[in-house]
Amino acid sequence: MKSFLPRILRRLSRHNARVIMGAVAMLCGALAVSPAFSPAVAADAYPVRPIRLIIPFPPGGSNDVVGRVIAQQLSERLGQQVVVDNRGGAGGLIGTEQAAKAEPDGYTLLFISSAFAANGSLYKLPYDPVKAFVPVAMIAAGPNVLAVSPKLQINSVKELIALAKSKPGALNYASAGIGSFQHLGSALFVNMANVDIVNVPFKGGGPAMADVVAGNTQIMLSSLVQTLPLIKSGRLKALAVGGLKRSPTLPDVPTISEAGVPGYEAVNWWGIIAPAATPQAVRDRLYKELTAIQKTPEMIKRFEAEAVEAVQMTPAEFGRYIEQEAEKWARVVKEAGIKAQ
Numbered sequence: 001m002k003s004f005l006p007r008i009l010r011r012l013s014r015h016n017a018r019v020i021m022g023a024v025a026m027l028c029g030a031l032a033v034s035p036a037f038s039p040a041v042a043a044d045a046y047p048v049r050p051i052r053l054i055i056p057f058p059p060g061g062s063n064d065v066v067g068r069v070i071a072q073q074l075s076e077r078l079g080q081q082v083v084v085d086n087r088g089g090a091g092g093l094i095g096t097e098q099a100a101k102a103e104p105d106g107y108t109l110l111f112i113s114s115a116f117a118a119n120g121s122l123y124k125l126p127y128d129p130v131k132a133f134v135p136v137a138m139i140a141a142g143p144n145v146l147a148v149s150p151k152l153q154i155n156s157v158k159e160l161i162a163l164a165k166s167k168p169g170a171l172n173y174a175s176a177g178i179g180s181f182q183h184l185g186s187a188l189f190v191n192m193a194n195v196d197i198v199n200v201p202f203k204g205g206g207p208a209m210a211d212v213v214a215g216n217t218q219i220m221l222s223s224l225v226q227t228l229p230l231i232k233s234g235r236l237k238a239l240a241v242g243g244l245k246r247s248p249t250l251p252d253v254p255t256i257s258e259a260g261v262p263g264y265e266a267v268n269w270w271g272i273i274a275p276a277a278t279p280q281a282v283r284d285r286l287y288k289e290l291t292a293i294q295k296t297p298e299m300i301k302r303f304e305a306e307a308v309e310a311v312q313m314t315p316a317e318f319g320r321y322i323e324q325e326a327e328k329w330a331r332v333v334k335e336a337g338i339k340a341q
Contacts, residue, residue: 046106046282050081053272055111056095058088060206061176062142062223066270067111069302070139073293074286088204091119091179091340093126100127104275106282109136113270114181117325121333122179122340129326133273135318136283137290141269142308143243144185145224146256147236151215157240157259160219164195171197173219174208178340182208184329185242185266186221187336192261212236223268224249224307242266249307269311269325271318287315 051074055067064086071082087095092115102108110133120129146157154160164171173190175182178201190197200217202208205226212220213235220227220236224247230236231250240256241247244265256264272290274283293299294310303310313321332338 046285047078047080049107050083051078051106052085052102052108053082053111054085054087054095054099054108056087056089056092056099057115057176057180058204058206059086060209060226061204062181062226062268063111063113063270064206065225065306066140066308069299069306070111070270070272070290070293073296073299074289077289077293091115091122091177093119093123097126099273099275100132102275104277104279106274106278106286108275109286110273110275111270112273114184114268114325114329115179116273117322118179118184118329118333120326121330122338129322132276134276134278134283135315135322136272136274137287137315138269138271138311138313138318138321139290139294140303140308141267141311142223142225142306143241143247144181144221144266144268145227145231145241145247145250145253146189146219146221146239147212147227147231148220148239149212149215149218150234150237152218152237155237155239157254157256157261160239161193161195161260164193164197168196169198171219172200172217173197173221174212174217175199175201175220176205176208176222177201177203178338179333180205181266181268182220182222183338184332185268186219187338188266188332189221189256189261189264191332191336192264209236221266225268228307247307248304269321270308271322283315 053071055063057063068084071084075082087098096110099108099110154163173186175186183199205222209220209222211217213230224241227236228249231238238250238253240254240259241250242256242265246255291312294312
């Protein structure tokens with residue numbers, strides 16, 4: 001009897017193992033076909049917790065102004081708080097790198113502008129801008145505006161150019177840092193107008209604008225969305241806008257092109273991208289909601305008040321647009337001899 005006992009026990013063990021493995025296989029199959037675990041249901045459930053929207057610049061600049069408006073609207077539509085996380089520094093590289101390293105689960109998004117496209121020609125990037133991210137949605141675009149301190153006794157672009165040529169290197173323009181939209185738009189102006197005006201970089205658009213308002217720096221070519229309140233209050237004087245057509249917000253202000261620098265154009269834009277490998281269903285949900293936000297009468301009115309225009313593109317179109325912008329600003333960087341510091 002004792003001789004049969006080990007064999008019986010071994011058979012029972014093998015039998016139990018087969019039963020357990022079969023049960024596991026049946027359970028996995030059931031989960032695979034169950035609606036509760038399908039990708040569609042997972043997308044419908046998203047989001048189940050707050051979302052972080054990284055803005056890679058300090059508060060007060062155009063990225064912050066537009067980004068916070070979108071975050072508020074997206075919070076309402078998703079039913080979860082979209083928390084703005086300002087991570088400024090190094091021309092946007094610090095916040096962008098954090099987003100590149102984030103878990104690709106849809107709970108970390110990156111708010112970008114033209115600086116994202118330009119940085120590849122300025123810095124040795126700690127991330128691959130093409131492989132590290134996927135485009136989600138283009139949001140809006142708006143021109144820059146050439147504004148000066150009221151202490152500078154000039155009233156037109158031609159007067160500014162004449163003054164700059166009479167005093168080479170004596171005038172300064174403020175920017176949000178090397179490679180920022182303010183810097184690149186200003187460098188383009190300096191190049192095309194053939195003048196010598198010195199860049200004074202700050203850690204963000206807010207501090208740069210405050211210095212011009214104080215009269216320490218005389219000039220700023222910044223996004224109209226950021227500068228408009230100070231122009232309306234008289235703390236800055238608008239000489240011209242950088243779009244190819246006049247802004248409805250400032251209809252009496254000429255374009256830089258018609259005011260003395262033919263062909264000049266500098267338009268900033270804003271959009272949202274996500275870490276690579278973010279699920280397609282999540283990206284589709286975000287694109288759907290962001291597109292809906294752009295079409296609401298409230299948002300259209302808000303954009304008009306902020307002197308920007310909603311721009312709708314598919315994610316694929318947005319990706320191609322970023323590539324085109326990278327090529328454009330790479331030429332500006334090369335022609336102006338801009339070097340990252």
